Amino acid sequence: MHRYFVVNKPYDMVSQFVSSHDVRLLGELQFDFPEGTHAIGRLDNHSEGLLILTTNKKVTRLLFQGEQPHxxxxxxxxxxxxxxxxxxxxxxxxxxxxxxxxxxxxxxxxxxxxxxxxxxxxxxxxxxxxxxxxxxxxxxxxxxxxxxxxxxxxxxxxxxxxxxxxxEGLLLGDLPPGAVKEFEEEEFFRLLKIANYKD
Missing domain, CATH: 3.30.70.1560 (Alpha-L RNA-binding motif)
Structure with a gap:
């Protein structure tokens, strides 16, 4: 069962869990992410805001590599x-x-x-x-x-x-920096306007 999260990535944090550099990592967020969680559509360390994390490796292809732009x-x-x-x-x-x-x-x-x-x-x-x-x-x-x-x-x-x-319809809203919100699979893909996620 895959899991889907939105994070308000703070300033001065990279969009990854592991790095060879001395940087702040996603693992420093106060949340117990499941094994295999990774970021989709990364933000650089100086950027803030909505970052998708998931255990589903298909999301990158469905969101950014399909014919339909998002x-x-x-x-x-x-x-x-x-x-x-x-x-x-x-x-x-x-x-x-x-x-x-x-x-x-x-x-x-x-x-x-x-x-x-x-x-x-x-x-x-x-x-x-x-x-x-x-x-x-x-x-x-x-x-x-x-x-x-x-x-x-x-x-x-x-x-x-x-x-x-x-x-798309996945909004940062009033989620504070460093906070995590989890979505059910159906709602996650509905908000992203992706209909073929079960194919």
């Missing part, structure tokens, strides 16, 4: 005030480097300027609120390496905070 939404804080023209460029697609000497133009996506959500947990290295900044909500259907950070850098803004808030 939406991922990120709350992003960038330095500086973003103009309407720059926002439009992000929406239409911008060139980013995905490998040495390999440029890629991102697929058009949904981007909007938002207010900092009330109740958002503080970040240990977040700049003071009086420093000019913009909060964005970015929804993608693709996931190149460090794509969101590279996208905002391509339009001359530096990513200061990156929080994944949803994957």
């Amino acid at each position: 939406e991922r939404t990120y709350l992003v804080k960038v330095k500086g005030e973003m103009s309407a023209d720059t926002l439009q460029r992000l929406k239409e697609g911008v060139p980013i480097c995905i490998a040495e000497g390999v440029d890629y133009v991102t697929v058009p996506c949904n981007v909007e300027i938002v207010q900092r959500p009330p109740g958002l947990f503080d970040h240990p290295r977040e700049l003071p609120v009086n420093v000019p900044h913009t909060w964005l909500l970015i929804t993608l259907t693709e996931g190149k390496f460090h794509q969101v950070r590279k996208m905002v850098a391509a339009v001359s803004h530096r990513c200061q905070r990156l929080i994944r808030v949803s994957i």
